[in-house]
Amino acid sequence: MTGPGSTAPRQFAFTTRAYTAVDDATCEPIGLDDVDTRVGWLLDLITAAGAELVSRLWQPATFDVLAAGLDRQDRKLPAQGHVAAARLGWNPNYPDGIYVPSRVTRVVTAQVMATLRTLTHRDTAITALSARFDPATGAVAPPTEPADYVPPGFARGVRRQLIAHARRTDGAQATRLRITDVQEPPRMAAMARLSAVDRQLAQIAVTDRELVLTVKLPTSPFPAGRAQWRRVRLTAAIPNHLHGRPVIEWHLPTLILDRKGLLWRCAATELVSAGDLELATVAVGVDWSPSTLGAAAITTDHPDGLVSDYRGWTYDDRGLGIKLARLQAEGQLLHAKAARLTRLAATAPPQVRAELEAKIAVLNEHRTAVGAKRGWINRELAFHFARQATEYASAAHAQVIAVEDLTTLETRDHGRVNNNRAAQSARRKAAAALAHAAAGAGITVVSVPSRGSSAWCPGCDEPLARPGGYHTAWCSRCRVGGNRDHVAGVNLAKRALLGRGKATRRRGQMPAVRVAEHAPVRPSRDKHAPTPSRPRHRRVRHSLPTVTQRMGVNPKQHVPAPQASVWDTVKPTPPQSDAGSRDTRLSPTSATPVADSMRST
Incomplete structure (x- = not known):
């Protein structure tokens, strides 16, 4: 059932770590290092x-x-x-x-x-x-x-x-x-999905902001009987951002080992507001762009047709997209080097082959480190974008967010750098994070076809001109245009509103509109989009006072204040979240305020 006040179950994931462990039979404490060793034996089996x-x-x-x-x-x-x-x-x-x-x-x-x-x-x-x-x-x-x-x-x-x-x-x-x-058979990942078992192997309980997992672990790398499998009771803290959430069920975690030890990949089910897609009248279209992770624009369904002010919002990734593209290029270079050395080692003498294999091992180590760093940046980028896009849609009172269907999105012929940026896996993670964040706000995320979204006019469905280059769009017939990503957002939001009654739903996937329909979107001078927040800059004194120096007295040296920058804001830094939380942490403000002693009196 959908309607005002209705709710629907929604699963979400989070990570946490155990801080204490005891033997379930004797209640004797067990060191976490010993637990990591026993979990490693389980994962090896x-x-x-x-x-x-x-x-x-x-x-x-x-x-x-x-x-x-x-x-x-x-x-x-x-x-x-x-x-x-x-x-x-x-x-x-x-x-x-x-x-x-x-x-x-x-x-x-x-x-x-x-x-x-x-x-x-x-x-x-x-x-x-x-x-x-x-x-x-x-x-x-x-x-x-x-x-x-x-x-x-x-x-x-x-x-x-x-x-x-x-x-x-x-x-x-x-x-x-x-x-x-x-191709060869795939390698199996070293993890244990406890969701496939019952209480005989593992069970989980929740007690006062804590998760208690009881699981059977081997006591030796080669257990010979039942006596060498003993129950261990692990206790982990529930992340702070989950306190007070309407969680109705906690699921068994997946156990993995990383550089810090045992990590729980947990899942839970909570109740969220269920929005009705067919009753949506305001939609936000999110366009994936090679220049930034995403840009958004709003389209409203009025009784007399679709309207939009063609003013959008562009996400500022704080330079993480450039860093992500650089790391991807670095990983590709390391992979190419390792592949070349592997071909050389196949026909090299034994002594040279040993040296090449040592170099290959170092290259593979570096490539693994680069991949881990890319994963962390992807996660931070995705959830930071999801939170800001959800806040933008909530401020506009939107009921649906339309995103480009990633299966039909392919950027080519824009140069190696831009193609590399557009191929980042952060977009898929951002789409999943956006669906997660929007569901908590009662907003439905729907995927729509991406073809022609930034090349066709939302009003007359004709090709757009590029008077200012690749990043601009203009329709001389409808007299509308601006940033091509904002125009694409209007097109995507239009497709979601026109196909809201024909959306298909598949288990485990967001609703999808398969066919792109057209209806003219009229430009409106009325303000529909929320006003984006702008940083306020501190006042900086650029001139020095003229002081007449007295004879016999050492003159005071006046130190000018530094130039104001776009990072010199007065916004307070939000509190840091829990280590196991999937909430994105904002980086602290990079600029430092000018000390009073540095200013001239």
């Missing part, structure tokens, strides 16, 4: 068993079964991965003499089935693309059936795999290839 099962199932028959979605009795496979694997008889094998509880086997099969089900779509695409691939020219013919269409970026990646396979086989290949022909 899960990773080894998962890798063995994936390599055994890495054959075309596996993907045929998953694509059909039926078991041997032609029954539909259940959604739970461990249940589907048990029905198909896909169970991992363990070394002789090692005892592993059946609930740990559930974790292994659930993770393996999730990986194989994800790769089933890629197997289907590779089969279709290989049938149209010419090994002599390395080209893929365009599809003839609508069902064979795949996104261009995905098709380019598959084409590179087909070209590499043709080189390895000297151009001799079958008519249709499978995923098992062009």
Whole structure:
């Protein structure tokens, strides 16, 4: 049910760490370092068993079964991965003499089935693309059936795999290839998804702002019996930003080990306001841009038609986008260096090969560090953008936020730097963070087609002129224009309002409008968008007083005040959030106030 005052369940994720651990049977305290060691033994068992099962199932028959979605009795496979694997008889094998509880086997099969089900779509695409691939020219013919269409970026990646396979086989290949022909089995991630188990292995309880997780852990790297699996009770603090939230259920976490030790990736379900998409009259369109992460504009549905003031809001990423692009280019360079050294080491003498392998290890270490840094910047950028965009939409009393469909968004022919910026994974994380933040404010986020959003006029649906270069847009017929990202935001908001009654909803995804409809958007001189906050600059004295120096007295040296900058604001710095919170931390103000002693009297 939707309507005023109605609520709907919404899942969200957060991270936390345990600060104490005790043995569940004896209540004796256990060191956190010992807990990390025992969790590492558990992850080693899960990773080894998962890798063995994936390599055994890495054959075309596996993907045929998953694509059909039926078991041997032609029954539909259940959604739970461990249940589907048990029905198909896909169970991992363990070394002789090692005892592993059946609930740990559930974790292994659930993770393996999730990986194989994800790769089933890629197997289907590779089969279709290989049938149209010419090994002599390395080209893929365009599809003839609508069902064979795949996104261009995905098709380019598959084409590179087909070209590499043709080189390895000297151009001799079958008519249709499978995923098992062009790539190796994927590596299993070292993690334990406890959501697939029951109370016999793990259970969670909430007591006074704390999460208490009771989980069975091995006491040795090769447990030989039940006695070498003991329950450990771990206690972690609930992040501060979750206190007072209407959480109705806490889910079992996923356990991983990072540089700081054991990390919980938790999930919970809370109640949020349920907005009705069909009753929306004000929409905010968010346009992804290579120059910044996003820009927004507002379109309103009046009784006499759609109107907009064509004045938008542009997100200031504080230079994080430039840093992110630089790190991506650095990671690509490290990858190219490591690949070149790997090719040289294949034919090098033993002594030179050892030196090259040492260099390759260093390059891989640096590339891992760059990837970790990119992940943190992506997270900070995504949630900072989501909070500001949600505040902008709430101030405009919008009921829906329209974002570009990332599956149809592809930036090309704008130079290597701009293409690199537009290919950042921060946009997908920003879309997920925006959906999370907007749901808390009762605003629905819907994806709309992105094609032509910044190239066509919202009023007459004709191509826009670029009188001031790439970043400007102008329609001489409708007499509207401005920043091309703001014009694109008007188009996106228009498509969301026109297709609000035809939006499709899929489980685990935001509502989507598949067809872009057109209706003229009239320019309005009325103010519909909220006024963006502007920083107030401190007064800076630029002139020095004229002082007559007296004879015999050392003159006072006047030190001029520094120039005012755009960062010299008087806004207070918000308090820092909890380490496990997904709320973005704002960086402190970089400028320092001018000391009174530095000013001339």
